[in-house]
Amino acid sequence: MRYLIVFISVLSFATFLIGCRSATLIHDYKNQDIKSFQASRLLVVGISADKEARQLYETTLVESLKKEGVNALKSITFFENSFTDQKQSLQQLKAIEKKLLRARVDAVLFTKITNRKDRVTLVNAYQNFAQSYQTFKNYYYNNQSAYLENKHEQVYTIETSLFCICPGQERELIWRGEMEVIESKRLSRNIHRYKSLLFKTLKQKKLVLN
Incomplete structure (x- = not known):
């Protein structure tokens, strides 16, 4: 029974660590002149060449924002295909701003992936931690792979x-x-991990979410 309690505690702690490190700010x-900000209508823009990923991201985020009481909409349905299929000039972007104002959009949330890299992590850190046998031979045998194996994690910077x-104001950050x-x-x-951290941060900053 004592080993079972230890095992559950270790498993819970390991899960906690994994949850904490899956997404990090x-x-x-934050603009110091703005203490808090609530958007009347928020446009969500995923900047990605992968249309399927962009569709899933924007749909997930907009649906979650609506559940939080935010009037949000997807750029993938708001803009014509030509907006993302080709580069826009500054003059064209001014016309887009006017379109946003006419649609009563007063805030835009842009998201893009800026980097992707490998991260090496320790393998089998908790392997056989709570096994009833604790002989040197068995413990070492079951954990020796930690000396040999490296696990490469893909980490996105978003x-x-x-x-x-x-x-009447500049389109300020x-x-x-x-x-x-x-x-x-x-x-x-991946989107859920990002969204959870984003929502937590926005609430702390008193931006968009209450």
Whole structure:
């Protein structure tokens, strides 16, 4: 029974560590002139050449924002295909700003992946921790792979920027954050990890979410 309790405690702690490190805020910036900001209508923009990933990201984020009481919409349905299929001039972007204002969009949330890298992590850190046998031979035999194996994790650096599109004002940056998200095999899980950290951060900063 004592070993079972130890095992459960270790497993819970390991799960906690994995949960904490799956998404991390590296650094962020907030406009000091803005104490809090609530958007009347927020446009979510995923900057990616992968249309399927962009569709899933924007849909997931917009649906989650709506559950939080935020009036949000997807750029993938708001803009015409030509907006992302070709480069836009500054003059064209001014026309886009006017379109946003006419649609009563007063904030835009941009998200893009800026980097992808390998991270090496320790393997089998808790292997056989709570086994009833604790002889040197068995313990070493079951854990020796930690000397030999390296596990490479893919880590994404994701930059998110919140801009105000307010009538009569400059389209100013309200907040920008850079996060690291450890890649899982499922895209939906990657998005969920990012979204959870993003929402937590925005609430702390008193931006968009209450």
